Amino acid sequence: MFRNLFIKKKLIFFLSIVLILSSFWILGYNHIKKQKNINQHNDIINRDFYHGKTNTYDNLKYIIIPEFDIKRIIYNDAKEETLDKYYVGLVAGDFDSETGNLILAGHNVKHVFNKLHQINIGSKIIIKSKKKYEYIVNNKYETLKNDSSVLKTVTDQKLLTLITCTNDPNKRLIVTAIKKTDYETS
DSSP states (O other), X not given: OHHHHHHHHHHHHHHHHHHHHXXXXXXXXXXXXXXHHHHHHHHHHHHHHHHOOOSSOTTOOEEEEGGGTEEEEEESOOOHHHHTTTOEEEEEOOTTOSSEEEEEEOOSSTTTTTTGGGXXXXXXXXXXXXXXXXXXXXXXXXXXXXXXXXXXXXXXXXXXXXXXXXXXXXXXXXXXXXXXXXXXXX
């Protein structure tokens, strides 16, 4: 009887160790996979933005926040599975119109919008679609998660609205910026 109990305890201990090691391996693998995705984003954006090599990615859209060295590809939707891949998602608006509210969302995670709460009024944000547009941050505030006023229509200027979560699951951080200049891509 004591022998069977001893064997069962050894087996449970061994299985626990295997389970713990497997968990660490899976977490490490997911981290490496996410880091590879982030590096690929940065390589594509750097090639396009700094070297004008757009022939492979003619429809590439991305956001750059120089203050934090954030460079993210913008996807044409803001579904959860899109944002989970470290993309920034298009909620509403038109990239290349002269007026309107371009609304983008991204997770509050490293390499996406985790430092957005630290952005300063007057900071620069660059959006690239058919052209490169420079926006200057003019407002930052928290609001309730279901506040639809952030989706407001704008007809007299070009506005950029960035949305991300906060530590409070019922609130969202909103950053708005006004278009300063636009210039042709090289």
